[in-house]
Amino acid sequence: MQPLFTSLELELKSTAPAERKQVGLRYRQLKEASLELKRSRLVELEAEILTQALKPPVVSPYVSAYRQSLGDLHPLTLTANRIVRFLERISFTVLEGEELVDPKLNFDKLNIPLSHPARSPQESFFAKNGNVLRTHVTSTTALQLALNREQSEVRVAAFGRVYRNDEDDATHSHQFMQLDFF
Missing domain, CATH: 1.10.287 (Helix Hairpins)
Incomplete structure (x- = not known):
C-alpha cells in the first residue's frame, strides 16, 4: 500500500x-x-x-500411542553403531569380549611388562579375585587372532567399553569406548 x-x-x-x-x-x-x-x-x-x-489439542482415540517416537539413542551410540555396521559390511567379525578379564590376557599376552604403570591399582580397576576391568580391547582382538591362527585371512574388530582409573571431569572419564581392529 x-x-x-x-x-x-x-x-x-x-x-x-x-x-x-x-x-x-x-x-x-x-x-x-x-x-x-x-x-x-x-x-x-x-x-x-x-x-x-x-x-485444546484435538486428540484422536484412533491414533496408536505405540507409533510415537519416545526418544532416540545417544549420539555416541549412534556413531558406534554406524562404525560397527561399516566394519561388518567389509567382512570384519566385530566382537565385544568380556569387560572383566584375567590380567594375563589384558597384560601378559600383550607383552606389557610387570613394571608398566597400567598394572598398578592407581591406573586400573582390579576385582577381589585378581581380575581386572579391561584397560583396552586389544586383548579381545589378540585372543581371536590366536584362535584363528590357521586361517590365511582374519578380519577381526573389537569394540567396547574400557576402564582406566582416572578422575572424572569435563574431558576425562574412567570409562570410554575403544575400537581395535586387525
Whole structure:
C-alpha cells in the first residue's frame, strides 16, 4: 500500500492549484481509511491467533500411542553403531569380549611388562579375585587372532567399553569406548 500512496503524493504535487485542496482532502481520507482498515485487520488476526492458541489439542482415540517416537539413542551410540555396521559390511567379525578379564590376557599376552604403570591399582580397576576391568580391547582382538591362527585371512574388530582409573571431569572419564581392529 505504501508505494500507492507515494505515487499519489507525487501526482498531488502536479495537480492544478484549483483542484489540489479537494484532491488532497480525498487523498487524506483515503489514507486514513486504509490505515484504519490495517489496524482493524491486525486486531482480528491477533484475536484469531489467540483463539487458536487457547483451543485444546484435538486428540484422536484412533491414533496408536505405540507409533510415537519416545526418544532416540545417544549420539555416541549412534556413531558406534554406524562404525560397527561399516566394519561388518567389509567382512570384519566385530566382537565385544568380556569387560572383566584375567590380567594375563589384558597384560601378559600383550607383552606389557610387570613394571608398566597400567598394572598398578592407581591406573586400573582390579576385582577381589585378581581380575581386572579391561584397560583396552586389544586383548579381545589378540585372543581371536590366536584362535584363528590357521586361517590365511582374519578380519577381526573389537569394540567396547574400557576402564582406566582416572578422575572424572569435563574431558576425562574412567570409562570410554575403544575400537581395535586387525
